[in-house]
Amino acid sequence: MRAKRHLSNRIRNLLLLVCFAAGGIWLFSLIPTFRRAVAATSNPTDFMGSLFYMLWNGRTLFGKGVKTTVIIALVGTAVAFVLAVLLTFLRIQTPGRGDSPLVLTLKQLGCGFARIYVAVVRGTPMMVQALIFYYAGFGLFRSTGMSIAEVSKIWSFFLSGLLTVSFNSTAYLSEVLRGGIESVDPGQGEAARSLGMSTWKTMLLVIFPQAVKNSIPAIGNEFIINIKDSSVLSVIGCYDLMFATTSVAGIYYKALPVYCIAAVIYLILTLFSSLIMKLIAKRMDAVAAPLPSSN
Amino acid sequence: MTKQTNTEAILRIEGLEKSFGSLKVLKGIDFEVYPGEVVCVIGASGSGKSTLLRCINLLEEPDEGHIWFEGKDLMDLSTDLEELRERIGMVFQSFNLFNNKNVLDNCTLAPVSVKGLPRQEARETAIRHLEAVGLSDFIHADSRRLSGGQKQRVAIARALCMDPDIMLFDEPTSALDPEIVGEVLDVMKRLAEGGMTMIVVTHEMAFAKEVSDRVVFMDNGVILEQGTPEELFGNPREARTREFLSRYLED
Ligand SMILES: Nc1ncnc2c1ncn2[C@@H]1O[C@H](COP(=O)(O)OP(=O)(O)OP(=O)(O)O)[C@@H](O)[C@H]1O
Ligand SMILES: [Mg+2]
Numbered sequence: 334m335r336a337k338r339h340l341s342n343r344i345r346n347l348l349l350l351v352c353f354a355a356g357g358i359w360l361f362s363l364i365p366t367f368r369r370a371v372a373a374t375s376n377p378t379d380f381m382g383s384l385f386y387m388l389w390n391g392r393t394l395f396g397k398g399v400k401t402t403v404i405i406a407l408v409g410t411a412v413a414f415v416l417a418v419l420l421t422f423l424r425i426q427t428p429g430r431g432d433s434p435l436v437l438t439l440k441q442l443g444c445g446f447a448r449i450y451v452a453v454v455r456g457t458p459m460m461v462q463a464l465i466f467y468y469a470g471f472g473l474f475r476s477t478g479m480s481i482a483e484v485s486k487i488w489s490f491f492l493s494g495l496l497t498v499s500f501n502s503t504a505y506l507s508e509v510l511r512g513g514i515e516s517v518d519p520g521q522g523e524a525a526r527s528l529g530m531s532t533w534k535t536m537l538l539v540i541f542p543q544a545v546k547n548s549i550p551a552i553g554n555e556f557i558i559n560i561k562d563s564s565v566l567s568v569i570g571c572y573d574l575m576f577a578t579t580s581v582a583g584i585y586y587k588a589l590p591v592y593c594i595a596a597v598i599y600l601i602l603t604l605f606s607s608l609i610m611k612l613i614a615k616r617m618d619a620v621a622a623p624l625p626s627s628n
Numbered sequence: 629m630t631k632q633t634n635t636e637a638i639l640r641i642e643g644l645e646k647s648f649g650s651l652k653v654l655k656g657i658d659f660e661v662y663p664g665e666v667v668c669v670i671g672a673s674g675s676g677k678s679t680l681l682r683c684i685n686l687l688e689e690p691d692e693g694h695i696w697f698e699g700k701d702l703m704d705l706s707t708d709l710e711e712l713r714e715r716i717g718m719v720f721q722s723f724n725l726f727n728n729k730n731v732l733d734n735c736t737l738a739p740v741s742v743k744g745l746p747r748q749e750a751r752e753t754a755i756r757h758l759e760a761v762g763l764s765d766f767i768h769a770d771s772r773r774l775s776g777g778q779k780q781r782v783a784i785a786r787a788l789c790m791d792p793d794i795m796l797f798d799e800p801t802s803a804l805d806p807e808i809v810g811e812v813l814d815v816m817k818r819l820a821e822g823g824m825t826m827i828v829v830t831h832e833m834a835f836a837k838e839v840s841d842r843v844v845f846m847d848n849g850v851i852l853e854q855g856t857p858e859e860l861f862g863n864p865r866e867a868r869t870r871e872f873l874s875r876y877l878e879d
Contacts, residue, residue, distance in 0.1 A: 430689065431705040517727075523687050524724035524783075528738035528790055529714035538741060543728045 376585050384590035391581035391591075398577025399598060405495050405566070405573060406559040412495075413502030414552065420507040422536075423447040425514060429532065447507065454504035460565040462501055467493040467569040494571030498559055505558075509551040513544035549617055553610030557603050564599075574598060637696075638663045638794060638825055639684065644693035646679055653679045654690070655849035661794070661827060666820045668836035668857075669829045671846035672872060677829040680846070681798050684827070685716045698793065714742060717787030717795040721802050723779040725771040725786070731758065732767050735786045743790070750789070757785040761815050777808035781815055788819075795819065797828040833876050837861055845869050 363381060370377055370385035377383050388395070423443035432440070454462070470493055474484040517540050525535040564575035578595040582588045637660040644657040653676045661667055669677050682688040684695060686702050686709055695702040697712055726734050735754035739745040745753075758767055761781040766774065771782060780800055787795060797816065801809040813835050820826055820839050830836055836843055836857060843860040845853045853866045864870045 430686075430709065518722075518724070520720060520722050520724035521726055524718070524720060524726070524786075525738070527685055527687060527713060527716070527718035528787070529710045529712075529742045530738055531710055534741050538737060539726050539728070546728070 376587060380590060383585075383587055384594060387581055387585050387587065387591055388594050391577070391584070394577045394581055395574070395594070395598065397572060398574035399602070401491065401572050402560060402563055402574040403602065405491075405498050405563045405571075406556055409495055409498030409559055409563070410502055410506075410552070410556045412499040413506050413555070416499065416503040417506035417510055420447050420450065420503060421510040421514070424451075424507065424511060451504045451508060454501055455508075458565075459497065459501050459562055460568055463494065463497040463566055463569050463571075466497050466500070470496075490566075490569055490571040494563070494566035494569060494573070497566065497569075498563055502555055502559060505555055506548075506552065509548045509555065510544055512551075513546075513548035514540055516547050517543045546617060549614050550610070553607070553614065556610070557606050560602050560606060561599060635662055636699075637661060638698060639827075640694075640696040641684070642694040642696075644680070644683060644690050644695065646676075646683060646688060646690045646692075653849055654683065657693070657849075657851055659844070659851060661825060663793075663825055664823050665842060666824075666826045666828065666840045667842045667844060668840040669827060669844045669846060670831070670833070670836060670872075675846045676849045677846050678798050681718075681796050681827065681829055684796060685713050685718060687718075710742070714738075714790050715793045717790060717792035719780070719783050719787055719795065719797045719800050721799040723776070723783045723803070725779055725782055727772050729771060731763065731769050731771050731774070731782050734771055734782055735789045738786070739789050754785065754789050757788045758782070760818075761785050762811070775808065776804045777811045780804065780812045784812075784815055784819070794825040794827070797826065797830070799829050799831065801830070801832060831876075833861070833873075845872065847872070 363385075366379075366381050367385045370382045371389050373382070373386055376386050424447035426440040426444055428437055428440065467488075467490070470488045471484060474488050475481070479487075521539055521543075522535050525539045526532070530538070563571075563573050566573055567576035567579060570576065574595060578591050581594075582591040585591070639659075639661040641657055641659040644654050644659075645652070646654040657680060659680075669680070671677050679688055683690045684697075684702075686695075690703065693703065697716065700707050700712060702709065702712060726737065729737060732751065732754055735758065736745075736747065736750040739750040739753065740747055755764075755767060758764060761784055763778060763781055763785065766778060766782075771779065774782065784795075784800075800816070801812050804812065809832070813832065816826070816828070816835075817839055828836075828840070838857075840857055842854060843857050844851055845860060845864075845866075847868050853860065853864060853869050860869070861873065864873060
């Protein structure tokens with residue numbers, strides 16, 4: 334069994350090496366094409382030539398798009414995490430001993446809100462959320478008497494896109510955190526309470542740190558999903574990688590090579606992120622999860 | 629039952645009832661424990677021993693009855709439950725150590741966060757208790773990596789760090805391999821000798837015989853019979869008790 338695994342590992346490594354070598358040689362052979370494309374004054378007709386031409390000439394647009402996409406995914410996931418913590422605390426409230434009717438009602442309201450929020454966000458496409466959110470925000474600012482120009486300055490495509498991702502991820506992450514909390518053996522909570530710790534202290538010092546740790550792989554997955562799914566924000570004009578790609582395609586009247594560029598950039602971003610996530614998970618001693626499917 | 633003559637009961641339970649749904653698990657328990665007493669609770673599986681123990685510190689909320697601990701009724705909604713729990717130590721069958729903390733931090737978490745003890749003082753107390761249970765080499769160990777017997781000794785030390793007036797044990801050795809049951813029982817024996825008030829739910833009849841001042845036999849949600857180990861093991865009054873004990877003596 335061991336020997337077999339050993340052999341299959343070696344075969345895999347060998348295959349990987351061959352693939353890398355072949356890829357390297359192929360990339361190397363493309364250098365002249367790249368040079369030609371960079372020097373060209375009009376879009377070359379061959380596929381790779383055209384691809385390099387548009388990549389080179391659209392580099393500032395792509396750069397801006399990548400930057401926006403990464404910022405939205407990073408900040409969006411971080412904001413979502415904070416909001417998800419709050420939402421999860423609302424969600425897991427249970428009737429306590431000696432709660433007054435007011436407290437009980439508030440707890441029920443909070444729990445109900447959290448459930449509805451999660452159901453609505455998970456049950457609608459993010460593209461629709463982005464559009465509703467953008468126009469609703471726009472209308473709201475307009476109703477205060479601001480001019481369109483003023484509103485656009487505050488309620489930018491970027492900001493509404495960022496908030497869309499944040500609010501969307503909040504729902505998913507709160508489910509992740511709830512799962513993480515439930516995965517902590519309830520016996521530990523009982524032990525804490527038997528020592529005189531309040532429900533709050535038990536949650537804060539014993540359960541929650543373990544829940545977050547258990548959730549690290551899933552939080553990483555959510556970040557990677559956000560890199561990909563933020564592409565729908567281009568519908569509201571948020572200048573992410575997808576928007577940049579469509580712009581470049583429009584400028585040079587050629588679609589396929591540009592979208593291939595976008596695919597490769599997205600792939601690099603997600604692979605790189607999942608590598609970092611794995612390292613973080615390993616450092617934190619949490620179990621890494623496989624690459625996620627989309628929301 | 630010599631100890632009860634001249635002192636107040638530290639714990640007095642009256643008319644305790646508890647149901648899970650339609651299943652009535654405790655059907656009116658009356659029960660007292662005096663300072664320094666070691667009471668072993670025995671009985672068949674499902675007879676309600678754990679439920680009784682968990683009701684004592686209200687991990688399980690009883691439906692009816694009173695639980696007076698040091699003069700305060702835990703069933704009274706105005707009683708500060710957390711303050712009473714500080715003085716009621718509990719040791720679980722499944723250890724329930726905090727997995728995100730090492731051995732020392734398991735022991736200092738509650739003293740620091742609940743009692744507000746200075747960290748250094750909490751540490752010193754913890755180290756003293758860990759040494760007493762024979763774990764001086766494991767003070768900074770990852771609590772998840774310990775053996776069952778070591779985990780249970782940490783759990784005992786952790787409870788002792790709160791300086792409790794009574795210790796509740798729910799089958800503390802049932803999850804352990806037979807060869808390491810002894811190391812935990814030894815710790816408990818020493819604790820008993822040191823004068824700790826203890827309620828021990830156990831299937832270890834030899835331990836009950838040797839260490840306890842009183843043995844309580846629970847059957848089907850009631851305390852059927854209680855007495856000194858000599859009385860209960862040597863000359864049980866109830867047929868049900870005899871039947872239960874005979875099954876143990878066969879093994
Ligand atoms: N949280 C719960 N919900 C529903 N039923 C429960 C719960 N806890 C205990 N019970 C039931 O109550 C009865 C008594 O359980 P308890 O754990 O007190 O028995 P026990 O005497 O400790 O048994 P054992 O020796 O197996 O530990 C059992 O029938 C059990 O299934
Ligand atoms: Mg039990």
